[in-house]
Amino acid sequence: MNLRVHLVRHGETAWSLSGQHTGRTDIPLTARGEQRARNLAERLGAIPFTRVFCSPLGRARRTCELAGLGSEAELDPELVEWNYGAYEGLCTAEIHRDRPGWNLFRDGCPGGESPVEVSDRADGVISRLRTLEGNVAVFSHGHFGRILAARWIGLPPMDAQRFLLDPAALGILGYEHGSVTAPVIELWNDSLPEAAPGR
Secondary structure (H helix, E strand, C coil), rough: CCEEEEECCCEEHHHHHHCCCCCCCCEECHHHHHHHHHHHHHHHHCCCCEEEEEEEEEEEHHHHCCCCCCCHECCCCCCCCCCCHHHHCCCHHHHHHHCCCCCHHHHHCCCCCHHHHHHHHHHHHHHHHHCCCCEECCCCEEHHHHHHHHHHCCHHHHHHEEECCEEEEEEEEEHHHHCCCCCEEEEECCCCCCCCCCC
Protein backbone atom coordinates (compact mmCIF):
# COMPACT_ATOMS: atom_id res chain seq x y z
CA MET A 1 0.00 0.00 0.00
CA ASN A 2 1.46 3.36 -0.99
CA LEU A 3 -0.55 5.67 1.29
CA ARG A 4 1.46 8.46 2.97
CA VAL A 5 -0.43 10.85 5.24
CA HIS A 6 1.23 14.28 5.55
CA LEU A 7 -0.12 15.59 8.85
CA VAL A 8 0.29 19.34 9.38
CA ARG A 9 -0.49 21.22 12.56
CA HIS A 10 -1.84 24.73 12.03
CA GLY A 11 0.52 27.69 12.43
CA GLU A 12 1.13 29.65 15.60
CA THR A 13 -1.69 31.57 17.30
CA ALA A 14 -1.58 33.89 20.31
CA TRP A 15 -2.90 31.05 22.47
CA SER A 16 -0.48 28.42 21.19
CA LEU A 17 2.27 30.90 22.03
CA SER A 18 0.95 31.49 25.55
CA GLY A 19 0.18 27.81 26.17
CA GLN A 20 -3.58 28.27 26.50
CA HIS A 21 -5.73 25.30 25.56
CA THR A 22 -7.39 26.21 22.27
CA GLY A 23 -10.10 23.79 21.30
CA ARG A 24 -13.12 25.24 19.55
CA THR A 25 -12.22 28.92 20.12
CA ASP A 26 -11.47 30.13 16.62
CA ILE A 27 -8.60 32.60 16.84
CA PRO A 28 -6.37 33.68 13.93
CA LEU A 29 -2.76 32.91 13.20
CA THR A 30 -0.12 35.35 14.37
CA ALA A 31 2.04 37.08 11.74
CA ARG A 32 4.77 34.53 12.51
CA GLY A 33 2.19 31.74 12.22
CA GLU A 34 1.20 32.99 8.78
CA GLN A 35 4.83 33.15 7.65
CA ARG A 36 5.55 29.63 8.87
CA ALA A 37 2.45 28.43 7.01
CA ARG A 38 3.69 30.14 3.82
CA ASN A 39 7.01 28.36 4.27
CA LEU A 40 5.16 25.06 4.03
CA ALA A 41 4.09 25.86 0.46
CA GLU A 42 7.59 25.33 -0.90
CA ARG A 43 7.88 22.02 0.88
CA LEU A 44 4.44 20.67 0.04
CA GLY A 45 4.12 22.20 -3.43
CA ALA A 46 6.19 19.53 -5.11
CA ILE A 47 4.08 16.68 -3.71
CA PRO A 48 1.23 15.38 -5.89
CA PHE A 49 -1.56 15.03 -3.34
CA THR A 50 -4.48 12.78 -4.20
CA ARG A 51 -6.66 14.30 -1.43
CA VAL A 52 -6.41 17.18 1.04
CA PHE A 53 -8.43 17.25 4.25
CA CYS A 54 -8.68 20.13 6.67
CA SER A 55 -10.28 20.94 10.01
CA PRO A 56 -13.02 23.54 9.51
CA LEU A 57 -11.52 25.78 12.23
CA GLY A 58 -10.09 29.01 10.81
CA ARG A 59 -6.51 28.54 12.02
CA ALA A 60 -6.25 25.21 10.19
CA ARG A 61 -7.99 26.50 7.05
CA ARG A 62 -5.71 29.55 6.91
CA THR A 63 -2.63 27.34 7.28
CA CYS A 64 -3.88 25.12 4.47
CA GLU A 65 -4.51 28.15 2.24
CA LEU A 66 -1.10 29.69 2.89
CA ALA A 67 0.53 26.32 2.28
CA GLY A 68 -0.99 26.42 -1.22
CA LEU A 69 -3.58 23.66 -0.81
CA GLY A 70 -6.71 25.58 0.11
CA SER A 71 -8.40 25.14 -3.26
CA GLU A 72 -8.11 21.35 -2.98
CA ALA A 73 -9.13 21.03 0.66
CA GLU A 74 -12.16 19.08 1.85
CA LEU A 75 -13.34 20.25 5.27
CA ASP A 76 -13.68 17.40 7.77
CA PRO A 77 -15.32 18.21 11.13
CA GLU A 78 -13.71 15.11 12.66
CA LEU A 79 -10.29 16.85 12.40
CA VAL A 80 -11.16 19.61 14.89
CA GLU A 81 -9.12 20.01 18.05
CA TRP A 82 -9.92 18.34 21.38
CA ASN A 83 -12.97 19.88 23.05
CA TYR A 84 -11.46 21.20 26.29
CA GLY A 85 -14.78 22.10 27.88
CA ALA A 86 -14.24 23.98 31.14
CA TYR A 87 -10.49 24.13 30.47
CA GLU A 88 -10.80 26.10 27.23
CA GLY A 89 -8.44 29.07 27.30
CA LEU A 90 -6.58 27.88 30.40
CA CYS A 91 -2.88 27.00 30.67
CA THR A 92 -1.85 23.71 32.26
CA ALA A 93 -0.38 25.55 35.27
CA GLU A 94 -3.77 27.20 35.92
CA ILE A 95 -5.54 23.84 35.74
CA HIS A 96 -2.99 22.29 38.12
CA ARG A 97 -3.75 24.91 40.77
CA ASP A 98 -7.24 23.44 41.15
CA ARG A 99 -6.45 19.90 40.01
CA PRO A 100 -2.85 18.88 40.80
CA GLY A 101 -1.55 16.04 38.66
CA TRP A 102 -4.13 16.53 35.93
CA ASN A 103 -3.09 15.01 32.60
CA LEU A 104 -5.09 15.74 29.47
CA PHE A 105 -4.29 12.41 27.85
CA ARG A 106 -5.42 10.47 30.93
CA ASP A 107 -8.15 12.66 32.42
CA GLY A 108 -9.75 14.62 29.60
CA CYS A 109 -11.72 17.77 30.38
CA PRO A 110 -14.89 18.42 32.39
CA GLY A 111 -17.64 19.42 30.02
CA GLY A 112 -15.42 18.47 27.07
CA GLU A 113 -14.08 15.30 25.47
CA SER A 114 -12.51 12.33 27.20
CA PRO A 115 -9.35 10.70 25.80
CA VAL A 116 -11.47 7.75 24.65
CA GLU A 117 -13.82 10.04 22.74
CA VAL A 118 -10.94 11.79 20.97
CA SER A 119 -9.30 8.42 20.28
CA ASP A 120 -12.53 7.09 18.78
CA ARG A 121 -12.72 10.16 16.56
CA ALA A 122 -9.13 9.61 15.43
CA ASP A 123 -9.84 5.94 14.75
CA GLY A 124 -12.70 6.97 12.46
CA VAL A 125 -10.42 9.33 10.55
CA ILE A 126 -7.77 6.60 10.24
CA SER A 127 -10.31 4.11 8.94
CA ARG A 128 -11.26 6.52 6.17
CA LEU A 129 -7.66 7.42 5.37
CA ARG A 130 -6.70 3.76 5.03
CA THR A 131 -9.07 3.37 2.07
CA LEU A 132 -7.02 5.93 0.11
CA GLU A 133 -3.86 5.74 -1.98
CA GLY A 134 -0.96 8.07 -2.66
CA ASN A 135 -0.04 11.24 -0.80
CA VAL A 136 -2.79 12.67 1.40
CA ALA A 137 -2.51 15.96 3.30
CA VAL A 138 -4.29 16.47 6.63
CA PHE A 139 -4.37 19.91 8.29
CA SER A 140 -5.39 19.65 11.92
CA HIS A 141 -4.38 20.58 15.47
CA GLY A 142 -1.77 19.80 18.11
CA HIS A 143 -3.45 17.47 20.57
CA PHE A 144 -5.72 15.82 18.03
CA GLY A 145 -2.74 15.28 15.73
CA ARG A 146 -0.82 13.62 18.55
CA ILE A 147 -3.72 11.24 19.23
CA LEU A 148 -3.98 10.51 15.49
CA ALA A 149 -0.31 9.56 15.32
CA ALA A 150 -0.50 7.34 18.40
CA ARG A 151 -3.57 5.54 17.12
CA TRP A 152 -2.03 5.17 13.62
CA ILE A 153 0.61 2.87 15.12
CA GLY A 154 -1.79 1.20 17.55
CA LEU A 155 -0.81 2.98 20.77
CA PRO A 156 -3.35 3.94 23.47
CA PRO A 157 -4.37 7.61 23.79
CA MET A 158 -2.19 8.08 26.90
CA ASP A 159 0.94 7.48 24.81
CA ALA A 160 0.11 10.50 22.62
CA GLN A 161 1.66 12.66 25.36
CA ARG A 162 5.06 11.47 24.10
CA PHE A 163 4.57 13.04 20.64
CA LEU A 164 5.17 16.79 20.68
CA LEU A 165 3.76 18.59 17.65
CA ASP A 166 4.78 22.21 17.18
CA PRO A 167 2.80 24.80 15.21
CA ALA A 168 3.26 24.44 11.43
CA ALA A 169 5.19 21.19 11.95
CA LEU A 170 4.87 18.20 9.64
CA GLY A 171 4.53 14.50 10.34
CA ILE A 172 4.27 11.66 7.84
CA LEU A 173 2.32 8.50 8.63
CA GLY A 174 2.84 5.53 6.37
CA TYR A 175 3.62 1.83 6.17
CA GLU A 176 6.88 -0.09 6.29
CA HIS A 177 7.37 -1.97 3.00
CA GLY A 178 3.90 -0.78 1.96
CA SER A 179 2.24 -3.27 4.30
CA VAL A 180 -1.01 -2.25 5.97
CA THR A 181 -0.02 -4.50 8.87
CA ALA A 182 3.09 -2.40 9.53
CA PRO A 183 1.99 1.21 10.12
CA VAL A 184 4.86 3.56 10.97
CA ILE A 185 5.63 7.19 11.68
CA GLU A 186 8.08 8.12 8.92
CA LEU A 187 8.64 11.70 10.08
CA TRP A 188 7.54 13.64 13.13
CA ASN A 189 7.41 17.26 14.36
CA ASP A 190 9.53 18.44 11.47
CA SER A 191 9.65 22.22 11.09
CA LEU A 192 11.43 24.38 8.59
CA PRO A 193 14.22 26.42 10.19
CA GLU A 194 13.43 30.01 11.12
CA ALA A 195 14.43 32.58 8.53
CA ALA A 196 17.21 34.93 9.59
CA PRO A 197 16.07 38.39 10.71
CA GLY A 198 15.39 40.70 7.79
CA ARG A 199 14.96 37.86 5.29
